[in-house]
Amino acid sequence: MPRLGRDMLKSADVVVVGKGPAAWLAAGRLLSSGRKVVLVYRSEGTYPMWPGDLSLGNPQKNRKDASIDDTGLGVNEARTLLEEVGIECRQASDGESYFTLTPTGARRPTSVWPAWMYAEREPQDLIIVGMRGLPDSMPYLQARKLKMGKGIEVATCELPAPPGWNRDWGPLRFASFIDTEKGMSWLISQLSTALAGTDPSFHVAIPQVLGLNNTCAILEEIEEQLGREVHEFGTLSPSVGGIRIEQRLGNWFAVNGGRTVQGVVASVEAGPLVRLRDGRTLLTGAVVLATGGIAGGGFEIHPDGSVYDPILDLSIGKVDSLTDFEAVGYRSVGEFAESKIFAVGRSIAGWHPNRDFNGGAMLASTVEQALLMIEETA
Amino acid sequence: MLSGIFHLEQGGAVRVVRGGGTRLNEILSGKPAKVAVIGAGATGMGVAVDLLLRGVAVVVLEMNEVGSGTSGRFHGLLHSGGRYVVTDPQAAVQCAIENQILKRMAPGAIEDCGGYFVSTGSDPEYEEAWVKGCEQAGIDVTEISRTSALTEIPELTPGATRIYRVPDAVLKGFVMLKYLLSKIRELGGDVLEHHEVDSIEVKNGKVCQVSGQSANGRFEIPVDAVVNAAGASSARVAELFGVSLNVIPSSGVMVVLANRHLNTVINHLGPPGDGDIFVPHDKVLILGTTDVAQADARPPEPSRQEANYLMSQGTKLIPNLFSWRVLRAFTGVRPLFGQLGSQPDNRSISRDFKVIDHGEADGLEGAFSIVGGKWTTFRLMAETAGDCICRWLGITTASQTKELAFGPSSSRKSGVGPVLCECEGVTADELESSRNPSSVEAVRLASWFAMGPCQGTYCSHRVIGRTFPDEYDIKIHELRQERSRGIQPVAWGENAQMAALMESVRCQGLGETC
Numbered sequence A: 001m002p003r004l005g006r007d008m009l010k011s012a013d014v015v016v017v018g019k020g021p022a023a024w025l026a027a028g029r030l031l032s033s034g035r036k037v038v039l040v041y042r043s044e045g046t047y048p049m050w051p052g053d054l055s056l057g058n059p060q061k062n063r064k065d066a067s068i069d070d071t072g073l074g075v076n077e078a079r080t081l082l083e084e085v086g087i088e089c090r091q092a093s094d095g096e097s098y099f100t101l102t103p104t105g106a107r108r109p110t111s112v113w114p115a116w117m118y119a120e121r122e123p124q125d126l127i128i129v130g131m132r133g134l135p136d137s138m139p140y141l142q143a144r145k146l147k148m149g150k151g152i153e154v155a156t157c158e159l160p161a162p163p164g165w166n167r168d169w170g171p172l173r174f175a176s177f178i179d180t181e182k183g184m185s186w187l188i189s190q191l192s193t194a195l196a197g198t199d200p201s202f203h204v205a206i207p208q209v210l211g212l213n214n215t216c217a218i219l220e221e222i223e224e225q226l227g228r229e230v231h232e233f234g235t236l237s238p239s240v241g242g243i244r245i246e247q248r249l250g251n252w253f254a255v256n257g258g259r260t261v262q263g264v265v266a267s268v269e270a271g272p273l274v275r276l277r278d279g280r281t282l283l284t285g286a287v288v289l290a291t292g293g294i295a296g297g298g299f300e301i302h303p304d305g306s307v308y309d310p311i312l313d314l315s316i317g318k319v320d321s322l323t324d325f326e327a328v329g330y331r332s333v334g335e336f337a338e339s340k341i342f343a344v345g346r347s348i349a350g351w352h353p354n355r356d357f358n359g360g361a362m363l364a365s366t367v368e369q370a371l372l373m374i375e376e377t378a
Numbered sequence B: 001m002l003s004g005i006f007h008l009e010q011g012g013a014v015r016v017v018r019g020g021g022t023r024l025n026e027i028l029s030g031k032p033a034k035v036a037v038i039g040a041g042a043t044g045m046g047v048a049v050d051l052l053l054r055g056v057a058v059v060v061l062e063m064n065e066v067g068s069g070t071s072g073r074f075h076g077l078l079h080s081g082g083r084y085v086v087t088d089p090q091a092a093v094q095c096a097i098e099n100q101i102l103k104r105m106a107p108g109a110i111e112d113c114g115g116y117f118v119s120t121g122s123d124p125e126y127e128e129a130w131v132k133g134c135e136q137a138g139i140d141v142t143e144i145s146r147t148s149a150l151t152e153i154p155e156l157t158p159g160a161t162r163i164y165r166v167p168d169a170v171l172k173g174f175v176m177l178k179y180l181l182s183k184i185r186e187l188g189g190d191v192l193e194h195h196e197v198d199s200i201e202v203k204n205g206k207v208c209q210v211s212g213q214s215a216n217g218r219f220e221i222p223v224d225a226v227v228n229a230a231g232a233s234s235a236r237v238a239e240l241f242g243v244s245l246n247v248i249p250s251s252g253v254m255v256v257l258a259n260r261h262l263n264t265v266i267n268h269l270g271p272p273g274d275g276d277i278f279v280p281h282d283k284v285l286i287l288g289t290t291d292v293a294q295a296d297a298r299p300p301e302p303s304r305q306e307a308n309y310l311m312s313q314g315t316k317l318i319p320n321l322f323s324w325r326v327l328r329a330f331t332g333v334r335p336l337f338g339q340l341g342s343q344p345d346n347r348s349i350s351r352d353f354k355v356i357d358h359g360e361a362d363g364l365e366g367a368f369s370i371v372g373g374k375w376t377t378f379r380l381m382a383e384t385a386g387d388c389i390c391r392w393l394g395i396t397t398a399s400q401t402k403e404l405a406f407g408p409s410s411s412r413k414s415g416v417g418p419v420l421c422e423c424e425g426v427t428a429d430e431l432e433s434s435r436n437p438s439s440v441e442a443v444r445l446a447s448w449f450a451m452g453p454c455q456g457t458y459c460s461h462r463v464i465g466r467t468f469p470d471e472y473d474i475k476i477h478e479l480r481q482e483r484s485r486g487i488q489p490v491a492w493g494e495n496a497q498m499a500a501l502m503e504s505v506r507c508q509g510l511g512e513t514c
Helices: A021-032 A075-084 A139-147 A171-179 A181-195 A215-226 A240-255 A322-327 A359-377 B024-029 B042-053 B089-105 B124-137 B146-152 B173-186 B231-240 B304-314 B358-362 B375-393 B428-433 B440-447 B460-467 B469-490 B493-509
Strands: A010-017 A037-041 A089-091 A098-101 A107-110 A112-114 A126-131 A154-159 A203-207 A230-233 A259-262 A265-269 A273-276 A281-289 A306-309 A314-318 A341-343 B034-038 B057-061 B115-119 B142-144 B162-166 B169-171 B190-192 B195-203 B206-214 B217-222 B225-228 B247-257 B265-268 B277-281 B284-288 B326-337 B353-357 B367-372 B419-421
Touching: A010 A021, A021 A037, A021 A075, A021 A240, A021 A281, A021 A359, A037 A281, A075 A089, A075 A112, A075 A359, A112 A240, A126 A139, A126 A181, A139 A154, A139 B469, A154 A181, A171 A181, A171 A240, A181 A215, A215 A230, A240 A259, A281 A359, A322 B469, A322 B493, A341 A359, B034 B042, B034 B217, B042 B057, B042 B173, B042 B375, B057 B195, B089 B124, B089 B169, B089 B375, B124 B162, B146 B162, B169 B277, B173 B190, B195 B231, B206 B225, B225 B231, B225 B375, B231 B247, B231 B326, B231 B367, B247 B304, B284 B304, B304 B326, B304 B469, B326 B367, B326 B469, B326 B493, B353 B358, B353 B375, B358 B367, B367 B375, B419 B460, B428 B440, B428 B460, B440 B460, B440 B469, B460 B469, B469 B493
Parallel strands: A010 A037, A010 A281, A037 A259, A126 A154, A126 A203, A203 A230, A281 A341, B034 B057, B034 B225, B057 B190, B115 B265, B225 B367
Antiparallel strands: A089 A112, A098 A107, A265 A273, A273 A281, A306 A314, B115 B162, B142 B162, B195 B206, B206 B217, B247 B284, B247 B326, B265 B277, B277 B284, B353 B367
16 A cells, blocks of 8 residues: 555546546546546547547437436536537537438438538538548548438539648648648639539538648638538548547646646556556546546457456456447446546446447546536545 | 450360360360369469460369468468478478479569477477478478577577478468469460359260359350369369369468567477467468368358467467467368378378379369369479379470469559558559459458558548449448458457457448448
8 A cells, every 4th residue: 555644745636547538528527627637648549530529329229327317418518618628519409310421421420519510410412522632532432322312412523632742641631731821722712613603502511621720710711712611521540520629628628727647557546546557646536537448448358358457457347259349348437436436438338339329428428427426525 | 254265155065085186176276275274272273374384275263252262361381391291291392392493483472581490399209200301301401599599589488499490481372373363364364253163064974064153144164174173162163073072171270460570480390280380471470270170161260269279379489479469360271182080180181182183083084173282382283283184185295384483573553642551551543453353352452451450440441432332331341241250359459459449430430330
């Protein structure tokens, strides 16, 4: 046991472990409510993999903690945080489903999404703008799949590769270029040529590369110059939408006094005391584990299929196939509440966001539950 | 439609009279004889090249794709022969000779990295027999000091007692198959994929036509001879001859490790066993293999238990093996020729091969089978089969495959982009160069997309979205299934995390059904 003498100062009200969407949501909301927060992370999180919307799925299918009705839990608070850090959002009203568009033309249900993102309630006439030289731009495929049996018109056009383009340009490089003044005027002139003469009632969807920092200004400028609204669909590897959100969250967090510490958490001991592998310790009032389950690297799977939690030194279960992955994890947010340890996000068993499209509900609800419990124990 | 020298002829059985009679088809095609080879693996394509070089017209019929059988599913070892010197000296000698020939013939398809046999002192008698056997087989063996071996390969077990260097090498199977394919076409022959032979017509005790099903409907090809080189399926093809063949499909599991941790082949010096070979293959390392007899010719799906077992066996040579990131597991099926149950275990069945003239053996003229053997000895197999078939056809030209030279290695076109697969550097214009690909599998093998650390998470939709946009959903589903079958058994450590992320990306980022 570490010596908890008077020389040992409390580092934080809450230590959040992890750097993915659940960790940021927990850390952001805690900081926003006036807590002293330290975010400890081992490596980069998964924000750069997601387009950045919150999908709530079908509430009836969501995992139900026996004691909690988690329908819509924490969703408004999550949206409030996003807007607080400067991301204007749209939200479907209760009972409504909206759909975002993937680079392969699939419609994916969503509930809360950044204003830059293309989302529709019903299939509608659409112009898809492709970009030559962008790996995830496949307008023909998207149009073909979107139209199939839906009685809508989907037109496509393709902008040329930007000046200076070479084969190594990924979405981030496209976005950085369009962030510049030169890039923005190039885009607007190309768009006005490509869209000239098209039906102005058609919505326009374009790959999610309209800048990293100036996205809102770029979209406003497009609207002013072209007289029509343009929205983005998410692309992958990396996903510029997720990066935008993480950057804004990170900046806001730092400016408002949140601390980030890079290190590997070796254990959480009584106190709670978070011990890093390099010997540093953080004494805190509560710990939020947002370590991402198997996908986030929070749990280890051994060759025999056994699943192990290295921070709490716990055996979590056993898996055989990939479909078992969702079934293993902590039983509930408050499973370790007595030790003032709370778990959020993917580390909670039973959620199946891949199947149920409720990743947003999973984040919002588990973080909300953790915050309520921290409130109670404080 | 069949192109080139083969035309769909109605009832046009071409008579070839044994021993130098009139050959009507000489007039028709300018070639002395027409042969259909069944199976476009190394053996079948090798036989085709051998026959074409002797002036015979050849078409290769493949029910799936080039290399989709055993030739595309092996560990990549070009044997020095060392593995077989004690248990199977005949195969060892063949390997030793062919190893040298292939290195000269196709340097672009072979990485001459050398190999080590590492003894852990567990079986001194075997070791003594091994050294003697290598000498007899003419394998160039040099013992190196334990210290220098451990310096070169720090991960090698400290239990290593003696280490011998042998001329093992790495055979890039798909490069070699590509060479063979282009040689076949250059010589006027052809390889027809997705052509499954289901019947062989016989006239007057002699094979006269093969027919079957292709994507474009039925096909019928008049031939003078048929060569069954169907590998693990050769027993099934032999049934079309009305003949039964003792081909025992023997499956082997292999594990692909995500990094090239070793720069040479490493074998355990002992009786051939499970998990005792490491073969560096481009950017990855392959651990092989098990040896399990089965009834089915198709490779079974590897299980977590098998993969785990193979890895445990591998720790005898590399104690720290479980700390290396795994990528996937796969199985291959060796078409061993022998009597099931006649040997104590599969490993005792000779890796030697056999060419069967069904005219002599079963009274069916013009039918031949070639069974058994190894990738390493495919050229010798082709030569031997070619000799046998030509003797029957009355062709006296000698085999010329020994003098062949392939290459230089056709390095990938430096694409102008964009880069679709970051792991393997595959660009969009590379796909355009393979216009009208027959399948996703063919595109994958030609470009190597989806083979790297992300196993296609970020590139599959881009490649299939461009090559097969009209069949996107079904094709992407098939590829995801195929990839995940190989990942599942080795979903542990970093690989499990990658697999979980992959599921999320494809379901949540791309909206695929999970």
